[in-house]
Amino acid sequence: VDKFPGHVRNENFKKITEQDVDFFKSLLGETGVVYKNEDDLFAFNTDWMNKFRGKSQLALKPKTTQQVSAIMKYCNDQKIAVVPQGGNTGLVGGSVPLFDEVVLSLQNMNNIRGFDDVSGVLSADAGCVLEVLDNWLGEKGYMMPLDLGAKGSCHIGGNIATNAGGLRLLRYGSLHGTVLGLEVVLPDGTILDNMATLRKDNTGYDLKQLFIGSEGTIGVVTGVSILTPHRSKAVNVALLGLNSFEDVQKAFTHSRKELSEILSAFEFWDINALEMFKKHAVTKAAMENEYPFYVLVETSGSNKDHDDEKLNNYLEKMMENEVAQDGVVAQDETQIRSLWAIREGFTEALGKEPAVYKYDISMPVPKIYECVEDMRAHLTQGGVLGKPDSAVIDVVAYGHVGDGNLHLNIAANRHDKKTSELIEPYLFEWVAKHKGSISAEHGLGVAKNEFLGYSKSPVMINMMKTIKNLFDPNGIMNPYKYLPTK
Ligand code: FAD
Ligand code: MLT
Ligand code: ZN
DSSP states (O other), X not given: OOSSTTOOOXXXXXXXXXXXXXXXXXXXXXXXXXXXXXXXHHHHHBOTTSOOXXXXXXXXXXXXXXXXXXXXXXXXXXXXXXXXXXXXXXXXXXXXXXXXXXXXEOTTXXXXXXXXXXXXXXXXXXXXXXXXXXXXXXXTTBOOSOOOTTTTTOBHHHHHHXXXXXXXXXXXXXHHHHEEEEEEEOTTSOEEXXXXXXXXXXXXXXXXHXXXXXXXXXXXXEEEEEEOOBOOSEEEEEXXXXXXXXXXXXXXXXXXXXXXXXXXXXXXXXXXXXXXHHHHSOOOXXXXXXXXXXXXXXXXXXOHHHHHHHHHHHHHHHHHTTSXXXXXXXXXXXXXXXXXXXXXXXXXHHHTSXXXXXXXXXXXXXXXXXXXXXXXXXXXXXXXXXXXXXSEEEEEEEEEGGGTEEEEEEEESSOOHHHHHHHTTHXXXXXXXXXXXXXXXXXXXXXXXXXXXXXXXXXXXXXXXXHHHHXXXXXXXXXXXXXXXX
8 A cells, every 4th residue: 555645755855874874873872873674663664553654764862952953953954854753643644754754753852851839830851751741740739731542652742743632621721821831943953942931921922832733844842841730639520321412512511501610521422432442442331321422521620529519410410401311420540540441442442443534623513413424424325334345334433522623533444545535525625614624633744734725725824834944944844744745
């Protein structure tokens, strides 16, 4: 399978020579350079979904910002293309090379630089794993302001580069608000030290914002300072079974009203997602009966009695009004974890299918499930869904209701032209028609870049190209991705 159809190597980029490798070894030592070792390079060349695969012969593992700077200066002078790589959990093929680009891995830059336990500001290297940071903060009574299923592998630098949203954006907001400062190495090696720890600073353009969500196209994030909230003493998780997406919306509006300041997550999935999870995971049923829709509600507060009372009142109302057909409340930490394990397990379960078309879209909440139903009807009409030998196995939906973010996944027996052409650009047209975004949180990478025009105007795309050229005139950073190439 051609993993990158339609792409051609840009011959302006230099091919790596032994002399280049000697330079990198002199800078990083033997252990900081992985060269021409197929086995060791495999992980750097292959994305999390095993969908995209590059052919890089060289991965570099610097330990300091100065080393990153020296690498970038050398690559810029020599016109060597570079792909910054964090935990390699990205879902749009952005973190792996297409051809022979050098992989610049941040995995050896994993020191915590400092923590202020009055303001809750944490400063850390970009290669720190999200879960490691969260556990470290946990001992101090704090937590990271974002959480996602990939927390055990993704880096905070990768989170910033993708502007990851995750499971608690509803409560703690986006990284555009919580990141206070960044240290970034620009493509020519310049170190932009903007490691501010201030909440307020109106002295000019807020440059760090440009790098949040820039997917490694204009600089390498090497350090971050981020505002972290107090870890809540009382956490409750409830699972609801519902009959319709309309009821999901009612449950959501009520949760905002009734649970208000203690609401920390509101996630949904459909029965198809649950079936997919059960197919691949060993799990005990959380509910006796099955329902077309499920909602996970989490509350986090400082007073358990108060939170229990609020949640119980909410659940009672949902059952009395027949918004929810069933409800369970986790009784201890183990049950909390197993309810979250269902929600966080869909990505991995889908990854075990022969093929999966992943979409991550945002739109007004009332439209979310219409989109799923429309896609099912469209694929059935197109002849690829609904028969025993159909290419498509199932259309699975889950997502962050509170953020208007739907994860639409089409599991298939194979990637084939007919199915791909039925989905794209049909889905993007649907999203654009409803004023949505074709990528709510996973980014563009190599999977969505050619479709950017469905979410951004020509004026905006031109401005993005101008910014790219300003920072990276040689185009060496993460080429072929992010911006449309055609
Ligand atoms: P990578 O995958 O290594 O890289 C992603 C992009 O960022 C690439 O373009 C890369 O070049 C660039 N990059 C990485 N590090 C740097 C750096 N230091 N400087 C400059 N550029 C860099 N995303 C969400 O938003 N919400 C979710 O809930 C969510 N859940 C997920 C669950 C699972 C199980 C998985 C596998 C993925 C999930 N993701 C989610 C997708 C993914 O975006 C995040 O996992 C994460 O933010 C990527 O971080 P990473 O360190 O793995 O980055
Ligand atoms: C999620 O919310 O689970 C993630 O964004 C990953 C996915 O979409 O599969
Ligand atoms: Zn998500």
